[in-house]
Amino acid sequence: MKTRTVKRHESNSTGAPAKIWQLRLYVAGQTPRSMTAFANLKKICENHLKNRYRIEVIDLVEQPHLSKGDQILAIPTLVRKLPPPVRKIIGDLSDTERVLVGLDLRPAD
Amino acid sequence: MKNSGSKSRSPAARLPKCPTGIQGLDEITSGGLPRGRPTLVCGGAGCGKTLFAVEFLVRGAVQFGEPGVFMSFEETDAELKGNVALLGFDLAGLVRRRQLLLDHVYIERSEIQETGEYDLEGLFVRLNHAIDSIGAKRVVLDTLEALFAGLPTEAILRAELRRLFRWLKHKGVTAVITAERGREHLTRHGLEEYVSDCVIVLDHRIHEQIATRHLRVVKYRGSAHGTNEYPFLIGDDGISVLPITSLGLNHAASSKRISTGIQRLDAMLGGQGFFRGSSILLTGTPGTGKTSAAAFFAQAAARRGERALYFAFEESPSQIMRNMQSISLRLEPWTKRGLLRFHSARPTLYGLEMHLAIMFKEIFTFKPAVVIVDPMTSLLIAGSESETKAMVTRLIDFLKNQQISSLFTSLTHAGNPLQQSEIAISSLMDSWLLLKDIEGNGERNRVLYVLKARGMAHSNQSREFLISDRGIDLVDAYIGPGGVLTGAARAAQTARDRAEALTSQQDTARRQREMKRKRLGLERQIAALRSEYEAEEEELRRLDEQVAKRTRVVTAERTELARLRHADAIRVAARAPGKPKERD
Numbered sequence: 001m002k003t004r005t006v007k008r009h010e011s012n013s014t015g016a017p018a019k020i021w022q023l024r025l026y027v028a029g030q031t032p033r034s035m036t037a038f039a040n041l042k043k044i045c046e047n048h049l050k051n052r053y054r055i056e057v058i059d060l061v062e063q064p065h066l067s068k069g070d071q072i073l074a075i076p077t078l079v080r081k082l083p084p085p086v087r088k089i090i091g092d093l094s095d096t097e098r099v100l101v102g103l104d105l106r107p108a109d
Numbered sequence: 110m111k112n113s114g115s116k117s118r119s120p121a122a123r124l125p126k127c128p129t130g131i132q133g134l135d136e137i138t139s140g141g142l143p144r145g146r147p148t149l150v151c152g153g154a155g156c157g158k159t160l161f162a163v164e165f166l167v168r169g170a171v172q173f174g175e176p177g178v179f180m181s182f183e184e185t186d187a188e189l190k191g192n193v194a195l196l197g198f199d200l201a202g203l204v205r206r207r208q209l210l211l212d213h214v215y216i217e218r219s220e221i222q223e224t225g226e227y228d229l230e231g232l233f234v235r236l237n238h239a240i241d242s243i244g245a246k247r248v249v250l251d252t253l254e255a256l257f258a259g260l261p262t263e264a265i266l267r268a269e270l271r272r273l274f275r276w277l278k279h280k281g282v283t284a285v286i287t288a289e290r291g292r293e294h295l296t297r298h299g300l301e302e303y304v305s306d307c308v309i310v311l312d313h314r315i316h317e318q319i320a321t322r323h324l325r326v327v328k329y330r331g332s333a334h335g336t337n338e339y340p341f342l343i344g345d346d347g348i349s350v351l352p353i354t355s356l357g358l359n360h361a362a363s364s365k366r367i368s369t370g371i372q373r374l375d376a377m378l379g380g381q382g383f384f385r386g387s388s389i390l391l392t393g394t395p396g397t398g399k400t401s402a403a404a405f406f407a408q409a410a411a412r413r414g415e416r417a418l419y420f421a422f423e424e425s426p427s428q429i430m431r432n433m434q435s436i437s438l439r440l441e442p443w444t445k446r447g448l449l450r451f452h453s454a455r456p457t458l459y460g461l462e463m464h465l466a467i468m469f470k471e472i473f474t475f476k477p478a479v480v481i482v483d484p485m486t487s488l489l490i491a492g493s494e495s496e497t498k499a500m501v502t503r504l505i506d507f508l509k510n511q512q513i514s515s516l517f518t519s520l521t522h523a524g525n526p527l528q529q530s531e532i533a534i535s536s537l538m539d540s541w542l543l544l545k546d547i548e549g550n551g552e553r554n555r556v557l558y559v560l561k562a563r564g565m566a567h568s569n570q571s572r573e574f575l576i577s578d579r580g581i582d583l584v585d586a587y588i589g590p591g592g593v594l595t596g597a598a599r600a601a602q603t604a605r606d607r608a609e610a611l612t613s614q615q616d617t618a619r620r621q622r623e624m625k626r627k628r629l630g631l632e633r634q635i636a637a638l639r640s641e642y643e644a645e646e647e648e649l650r651r652l653d654e655q656v657a658k659r660t661r662v663v664t665a666e667r668t669e670l671a672r673l674r675h676a677d678a679i680r681v682a683a684r685a686p687g688k689p690k691e692r693d
Contacts, residue, residue: 028230064238075230091225102222
């Protein structure tokens with residue numbers, strides 16, 4: 001899997017540039033789990049951050065040196081680079097509620 | 110593999126070993142850690158786990174040309190570099206030369222949200238990348254257990270750790286995994302369950318306010334190993350484990366002899382002094398001249414052109430040199446020529462282990478032929494008796510292995526049973542000299558005995574030990590019916606003896622003269638008696654003759670008379686001459 005950048009970036013109705021969410025998904029090879037994670041992430045973003053997000057997928061098998069920067073141990077790991085603060089979510093993102101909490105898209109009740 | 114050489118040496122499928130380069134550890138483990146397998150090093154806080162791990166990598170890189178990866182879960186690279194720089198490990202330099210790779214894994218629970226299944230492939234990838242990037246042969250995972258605090262799902266973590274250790278083996282790296290000591294288990298999270306090849310426990314115990322570190326190989330699958338708890342220390346150049354028993358008793362014994370520096374003492378020891386490489390114990394009460402005797406021994410070594418190392422635990426070097434000058438022993442020239450070195454330290458300055466480490470280091474750098482420890486008993490202050498004994502054992506073993514002759518002085522306290530406190534140590538010693546005070550007649554005199562001297566005929570006599578401004582001399586002590594006398598009493602007694610001898614000599618002569626006189630007298634008496642007897646005998650003979658003559662005359666007269674009377678009585682007279690008389 002190559003590093004792919006999926007851009008869903010549009011201006012909102014007011015014309016001011018929307019706050020772009022920069023997300024980075026770390027995977028290691030095209031394993032079923034990473035595919036699931038990517039699919040889950042995309043679904044969540046489409047539902048909650050439509051046109052306001054950018055996903056960068058990093059395959060550590062191909063770019064192992066990148067694991068150090070974000071202190072990646074668990075695979076898959078989703079890192080919210082922007083907006084700050086940095087958040088890390090591990091797992092295949094199948095628990096949507098927790099992903100939303102982790103991304104700060106929904107208060108943890 | 111580097112180890113293939115040793116493999117071929119013993120074809121019996123011996124476990125390949127990876128030398129750690131840590132002093133003493135390779136002896137205990139007979140060669141090092143299991144090559145290509147993980148080793149668990151566990152211990153409580155501050156007992157040297159990280160240092161152990163760092164040293165394993167540094168020595169691997171420097172001494173054995175095996176690059177290493179240090180993956181730290183606790184300390185950052187900068188912290189790590191700073192911490193071990195004090196020990197002379199230049200991590201930054203090694204990193205620059207690509208012999209070492211430091212990787213700090215930072216994990217913060219509060220930043221992590223778990224949202225489903227995951228694995229630790231990221232860690233594997235990271236480690237794999239680190240290993241491959243410098244061709245590492247050694248790996249350290251410093252306190253892997255930090256993961257338990259950082260990751261939410263223990264079940265996944267445990268499965269992944271199991272996989273990690275399998276993967277490390279598969280990768281063929283020799284790994285050291287450190288872990289915190291647990292309450293019931295060896296490690297807090299039971300890591301020993303996964304690492305089954307080799308487990309080393311480090312320990313840090315405090316006894317009487319002095320801390321001693323211990324190392325124990327709990328388990329070593331497929332290899333013999335020392336099972337004891339070995340004290341180890343962290344010195345200026347890292348860890349050194351001090352195996353007590355593993356040195357064994359296989360040192361070569363030299364038959365060469367060296368002088369004690371005191372001529373008469375050499376004479377007491379079979380005429381030639383001590384064996385080279387032997388250990389000598391010199392015990393004595395305060396002020397019996399132990400230091401002086403030791404100084405002479407040191408001087409004798411220097412005179413032979415050998416180096417002598419003097420560990421003084423009571424006096425400073427200059428004090429010893431000044432004091433020795435008073436008995437015309439000048440040590441300064443030898444120190445200037447580099448043949449004599451003093452090392453003075455108060456015993457309470459640091460613990461026994463540290464003393465031992467420093468002594469080892471001094472011995473390593475100075476390479477002496479003779480080592481003097483004065484006094485050994487001072488070290489008892491720094492540790493308990495059994496610890497001191499263990500330390501002295503190690504020191505003696507070490508010295509014997511190096512063929513270094515050693516002299517230990519030992520202070521016995523007046524009033525103590527003489528040999529009691531030394532029993533523990535004297536059995537380790539080859540020779541034992543005893544200096545003793547004998548008090549009497551208002552003075553105190555020193556006496557020296559040779560209590561034992563293994564392997565040589567030695568004098569069983571006590572000698573008076575004289576310390577004068579000309580040096581040390583040994584004099585035969587007076588041994589007689591009045592006991593052992595020394596000093597003025599000895600001199601007085603000797604004079605008295607001489608007088609007595611003279612008197613008795615005169616007596617004998619007088620008695621001999623008397624006897625002679627008596628004999629002469631007797632002889633004279635005998636002669637007188639004999640002459641008296643002869644005179645009486647003569648008299649008797651004369652009387653007999655007279656009687657016979659008279660008888661003859663009487664008979665003749667009677668015969669004449671009868672003839673005149675013409676009596677027939679002639680016949681009668683002829684028959685009984687007395688009869689005619691009766692008839693008268």
